[in-house]
Amino acid sequence: MENKLSGALSSFDAALAAGRVAQAYLVVGNLREEGLPFAEQALMRLFCGGMMKPCGDCPDCTRIREHKHVDVAWIEPEKKSRVVGIDRIRDLQSMIYQTSYSGGWKAVVLSGADRLGEDASNAFLKTLEEPPPRSIYFLLTESPQAVMATILSRCQRIILSTEPERLPEPWRAELLELLSEPLAGGLMGRLIRGKKLEALLAGMKKEVEKEETVRFREEQEALRNPDDRKSQKGDEEVLAARIEARFRALRSMVLRMMLFWYRDLLVLVCGTDPSQLRHQDQADILQGIARGLCYGDALANLRMVEGMERQFERNLPMETVITGAMNGLSA
Numbered sequence: 001m002e003n004k005l006s007g008a009l010s011s012f013d014a015a016l017a018a019g020r021v022a023q024a025y026l027v028v029g030n031l032r033e034e035g036l037p038f039a040e041q042a043l044m045r046l047f048c049g050g051m052m053k054p055c056g057d058c059p060d061c062t063r064i065r066e067h068k069h070v071d072v073a074w075i076e077p078e079k080k081s082r083v084v085g086i087d088r089i090r091d092l093q094s095m096i097y098q099t100s101y102s103g104g105w106k107a108v109v110l111s112g113a114d115r116l117g118e119d120a121s122n123a124f125l126k127t128l129e130e131p132p133p134r135s136i137y138f139l140l141t142e143s144p145q146a147v148m149a150t151i152l153s154r155c156q157r158i159i160l161s162t163e164p165e166r167l168p169e170p171w172r173a174e175l176l177e178l179l180s181e182p183l184a185g186g187l188m189g190r191l192i193r194g195k196k197l198e199a200l201l202a203g204m205k206k207e208v209e210k211e212e213t214v215r216f217r218e219e220q221e222a223l224r225n226p227d228d229r230k231s232q233k234g235d236e237e238v239l240a241a242r243i244e245a246r247f248r249a250l251r252s253m254v255l256r257m258m259l260f261w262y263r264d265l266l267v268l269v270c271g272t273d274p275s276q277l278r279h280q281d282q283a284d285i286l287q288g289i290a291r292g293l294c295y296g297d298a299l300a301n302l303r304m305v306e307g308m309e310r311q312f313e314r315n316l317p318m319e320t321v322i323t324g325a326m327n328g329l330s331a
C-alpha cells in the first residue's frame, strides 16, 4: 500500500517537472488511508513555499494538511444524505473561477466522487469541461464503477488499491439497514434478521442468474458458425459455473461487509478512535450499538461472522449457516 502511494507520487512529481500535470485525477483507493494522503501530498508539491518541495512544514504545507488552504476546496458527501449536493458544487464553482490568492494553483479535492447527485454531477462536469487555467482536480473514490462515465472520461486514473470492489447497490444499502436494526427483540429479532439476510442472498442469486443467462445467450448468438457452439449440455455447465462463481464473489462481499461491521463494533468497544472504522459513513449508528455491547460479546459476534464463510465453503445449506450465526449474535 505504502509503495503504491509513493510510486503514484513519484509519477506525479515527474508529470509536474515535465509540465504535464493532468487537469483531473481519479484517485481510486481507501479514502482515509490512500486517497486523502495522496491528495494532500500532491497538493503540497504544488503549493509548498519551502526550499525542498514538499517540505511539509511551511505555512502552505501546514494549511494543506489541515484542509484550510484558501486555494483548495475540500468537498465531501453530507453526513446525513451521504451525497454531495448541488450547493457544494456551486460553492466550488465560485471558488475555482476566482484568482488564486497565492498566485499559483487552484485545486479541488472531491472525496466520494461516486456520491454526486444527478444535478451535482452535471454541474461538476461543466467545471471539468471549462477549467480555469492552473486548476487541478482530485476526485477520490472507493467505487470507481459508480462514478458517472462522462466524469470518468475526463480524469486520469491513479489506482492506489486493488481492493475488491464494493458490494453493488441496492444490496449494500439493504445489508447496512438490516445490520443497523437493533436486535432488541431477542429471538424474534434474530429470526427476522436471518430471514432478511437469506432473502437478500436469494435475490442476489436470482439477479446473477438472470444477467449471466442473458449475457451467455448473447455470446452464443454472436458465434457465427453454429458448429463452433458447444453442445447444449456443455453450455448449461458453463453457464452454471459462471453463475456460481459470480454469486460466490458477491456473497463474499456481503460477508466481508458484515465482518467489517462487527470488527468496527469491536474497535469501538475497545475505545479505539472512530477514524479507524471501515464503515466510516456509519460511525454514528455503530457508536450507538457499541454503547450497549461488552468486549466479550463484541468479540464473540466477530468470531460468529468469521465462521460463516468457512461454513459456506463447506457447502452447508444457506439457511443453516445464517440461522446458526444469527442466533449467536448479540448486536
Ligand SMILES: [Zn+2]
Pocket: 044, 047, 048, 049, 050, 054, 055, 056, 057, 058, 059, 060, 061, 062
Ligand atoms: Zn512546504
